[in-house]
Amino acid sequence: MTSTTxxxxxxxxxxxxxxxxxxxxxxxxxxxxxxxHVDPELxxxxxxxxxxxxxxxxxxxRTGGSYRYVMAQDGEEYAFNGAFHEVRENELIVQTFAFExxxxxxxxxxxxxxxxxxxxxxxxxxxxxxxxxxxxxxxASGMEVGVNEGYEKLDELLARA
Amino acid sequence: MTSTTxxxxxxxxxxxxxxxxxxxxxxxxxxxxxxxHVDPELxxxxxxxxxxxxxxxxxxxRTGGSYRYVMAQDGEEYAFNGAFHEVRENELIVQTFAFExxxxxxxxxxxxxxxxxxxxxxxxxxxxxxxxxxxxxxxASGMEVGVNEGYEKLDELLARA
Numbered sequence: 001m002t003s004t005t006x007x008x009x010x011x012x013x014x015x016x017x018x019x020x021x022x023x024x025x026x027x028x029x030x031x032x033x034x035x036x037h038v039d040p041e042l043x044x045x046x047x048x049x050x051x052x053x054x055x056x057x058x059x060x061x062r063t064g065g066s067y068r069y070v071m072a073q074d075g076e077e078y079a080f081n082g083a084f085h086e087v088r089e090n091e092l093i094v095q096t097f098a099f100e101x102x103x104x105x106x107x108x109x110x111x112x113x114x115x116x117x118x119x120x121x122x123x124x125x126x127x128x129x130x131x132x133x134x135x136x137x138x139x140a141s142g143m144e145v146g147v148n149e150g151y152e153k154l155d156e157l158l159a160r161a
Numbered sequence: 162m163t164s165t166t167x168x169x170x171x172x173x174x175x176x177x178x179x180x181x182x183x184x185x186x187x188x189x190x191x192x193x194x195x196x197x198h199v200d201p202e203l204x205x206x207x208x209x210x211x212x213x214x215x216x217x218x219x220x221x222x223r224t225g226g227s228y229r230y231v232m233a234q235d236g237e238e239y240a241f242n243g244a245f246h247e248v249r250e251n252e253l254i255v256q257t258f259a260f261e262x263x264x265x266x267x268x269x270x271x272x273x274x275x276x277x278x279x280x281x282x283x284x285x286x287x288x289x290x291x292x293x294x295x296x297x298x299x300x301a302s303g304m305e306v307g308v309n310e311g312y313e314k315l316d317e318l319l320a321r322a
Binding site: 016017018019063064065066082083084085086094096098103106107108110126128129130131132 | 177178179224226227244245255257259267268269271289290291
């Protein structure tokens, strides 16, 4: 039993450009949500679907840094990597993102945090790729489950920390 | 007087996605064109419009590296920076790109080199942004002059080296 409120996660495919926009509120200030993205130990505690193990190879979340992590479940491994274009404290992370199984499908991701007052904030995350087919394939791949479950784990982490 | 052949540079705005595609052939093998992008001293010799001075702050052109350079003309300075998502020798560079005067307009750039035989190669460079307005503004900003003149300087560098 937990009393943590899980807000709705909105995942919208843009009609005009090959972009997915994820919007989610958190009952925590932007600083805490930002830190949960930047700190490798915190990031590993909530990222990805429930039941997946995550191993962080590197997570140098600063402007000009890079990252790589491996998700594992039932003996299968899925590795992801990218570069941090810009990290602006408590506000913004712009990064690239690739699944190593499809290394030529690179996404440009932009995470924005807005303070909503009363210790709450809104996260908006966009993921831009170079084709609608690629974007729609990404949405159809089951990313929604990973995003929803990841943010539920993040709610719980934020409630504890 | 120079006998260097300047091939035509094609700059095409994609009708479906907010992307610009630049295509250019060079009378040099892919290895040499790749090196002219990776090596900071070579890169500084050809990048940008004629008459611009360029100062490289950093150019760590490897997977997970980053770059920053400043173009200067008539006392005005224009700084650019980004992160290298992936650098695959003689074949591919995927990077982010931002003009520091408009830091929130980040492009995802992808440079592909193809060997054409006879010591020639084709460069295809795409630049993806998150809106058609941003893409069209970038094309209208005079980038064509910088791209054309830069590649003419690159032709001459390749002919000498």
